[in-house]
Amino acid sequence: MVIPICTAVVIYVPLLLIVRDCDGMPDPAQRDLLMRQEASRQTGGQIVLTAAEQKLDAYLHRLKEQEMSAAQFPPAIHFFKAKHLIQRSSIFKLLQKMPKGAALHVHSSALVSVDWLVKNVTYRPHCYVCFTWDSSVRFLFSARPPPPRWDCFSWQLLQTLRGKLGDPTGFDNSLMQHLTLFTQDPDGEYPNQDVVWEKFEKAFIAAAGLITHAPVLRDYFYKGLEELHQDNIMYLELRSGLSRTYELDGTIHDKVWTLKTLQEVTTKFTADHPDFLGARVIVSVNRALSVSEVKAAVQEAIQLQKDFPDVVAGFDMVGREDSGRTLWYFREALSLPAELGATLPYFFHAGETDDEGTDIDQNILDALLFNTSRIGHGYALARHPLSKELAKKKNVAVELCPISNQVLKLVSDLRNHPATVLMSEGHPMVISSDDPSLFGTSGLSYDFYQAFVGIGGFKANLGTLKELAANSIRYSSLPAHLKEKGHVAWETKWDAFVADNCC
Structure with a gap:
């Protein structure tokens, strides 16, 4: 009837x-x-809270009522203007103490704070700087003055340059501006997506000369793990192109050397911090490459995963989707693992766009057709009902990076983020930070705040936070026995967090 x-x-x-x-x-x-x-x-809607959790949930709800009725509501304001408000938030301070599980979407070149890069790394001996014609900078460690090249006509030793300045504070601050997007006037400096993406890409290039110096890489990665651990994160999956690293004398190391180094640093860090689970790498290439270049990269990734099964989690394509080539364009390259009978999990960036109806807008569907393990960003997913249904059926989680989406101008008020729909439907989801150093953040607490207070609204509760944190272990690339170990360890931390803050 x-x-x-x-x-x-x-x-x-x-x-x-x-x-x-x-x-x-x-x-x-x-x-x-x-x-x-x-x-x-909704996300967390099936979780039954204990008596202690109910008390903490009620406290969180009261705090949220206060923040949502304030004259300035941080998620509705650009993060660069709202950061100081968030830092004063009682909810934020509670989230800093909360065990957040894993960070599953972080790019290697933006892992560590620019403050450390400038005040530690650029003060090391033999560090040269060059100011380029396009208002950017390049850094290079060298035993002798580097020769001119197409983008750098004059290199200066930073130690000598600072010696002429007296107080280098202003100079150091100017260097930091080249390594981050953070500004007091984001709307004026970044009027559209093209402008902010141009600065975004310049910052990556500027940082490369520092990060890829072999001695720095070791310290950089350890420092990155340290910053995550301080924010109560216990595991990392890092997107990395495994750029070639160099020594002071110009010796170049290959990707195998880089992977071994990351493995060694992780081993040392977990020995120093036994509650940290470890780190794995998602090998990444830029979507601006040719099909033949991506074919070679896929084949190389297959071999690297065979050689480093505990380190290499899989493969991804990175770079701005709106100006890059589609996943379907690379279908021959991405079909290689199946044709070769090899296993190479995919973790595709897809749907980081607001250009509805374009070829780029189909990346989410193609990511799912290529059996992606997770969807990076998935901003466009809510407007594709079939892809959304397919993703949920296949249990493919979205890696939600709210601050990144706002700073890169996909959304201004996070209450209007499409993930509000996904969260209300309980779509598989994890929270991550994408490029924390470029946005002036570290760890995951800022992104959890924006997701919990802004995107989740009044409906999001302690159950929401608990599920999002648990999801980060559940949807990681860890093998089953390590997921179980990680979940047990996280749950112990969670219970302690609730007991310490419920009353």
């Missing part, structure tokens, strides 16, 4: 329920049931 829309409301959990005729006053009991049914579908 077909039921007219005006006379019935249908819900599907746990089974079809036909609500009484809509003429007159609706049944309050059925209304309450429908509201509870809807709430059960």
